[in-house]
Amino acid sequence: MSPVLLEIKDGIAFITLNRPEKFNAFNREMALLMQEKLDACKTDTVRCVYITGAGKAFCAGQDLAEVVDPNGPGMQRILSEHYNPIVTRIRELEKPVLAAVNGVAAGAGANLAICCDIVIAAKSASFIQAFSKIGLIADTGGSFFLPRLVGWQKASALMMLGDKVPADEAERIGMIYKFYEDNSFIAESERLADKLACMPTMALYLIKKELQWSSTHTLYEQLQNEDKLQQRAAQSSDYKEGVAAFLEKRQPVFKGK
Secondary structure, eight states: OEEEEEETTTTTEEEEOOOGGGGBBBBBBHHHHHHHHHHHHSSSHHHEEEEEETTTBOOOOOHHHHOOOOOOHHHHHHIIIIIHHHHHHHHHHHOOEEEEEEEETTTTHHHHTOOOOTEEEETTTTTEEEGGTTTTOOOHHHHHHHHHOOOOHHHHHHHHHHHEEHHHHHHHHHHHEEEEEHHHHHHHHHHHHHHHHTSSSHHHHHHHHHHHHHHSSSSSHHHHHHHHHHHHHHTSSHHHHHHHHHHSOOOOOOOOO
């Protein structure tokens, strides 16, 4: 079967990392296919992207057998052609991306998860910055996202020590949005994806943009950017529907436009 599966249903694009026998560790085929699947989510029929893993793991990071293969792509190409394009696609996608972490997320797998817009996890899941254990540094955007989520000191310790962070601890320190009991995780995660798919898609994308902008700009610059983005939001059909529904005391029916 394909190492990355895509199913689009009711406005939700379900992307499943599908190398369960390797705990969904990435090789080149899988990484390039992941980029293709994310590109396929640009269609207007998709209003939310849901990323999860098959089997017991979310993603164990890089398949090290490929790294040591003398005929393999090599570390530089793995970063520049595999992981960096995946992170870039997730951050530039004009719709919310939900990471549903069903099991262990290690190394690049952990950072793939936390680069998404909303991260939820099963209670039995865990996150590990495993890079230092084999003499590497955090990649796949981890050095950007992790300190912004949990703070400099916590991120430094997690990246250097490679501690395993259970899902409940990940929620407590702000690494993820929420964890759910294992027996309700699939239902709760799909319910959240459905909620996102029914919301005003452009507004969610503009929230995504303003949060990214805030990471590298001053308050004055951010106020100007909020002004610019709010003007775009106010021109959307969903904004008009939201206001009309509020005044008419009914539930809005957003179209994602």
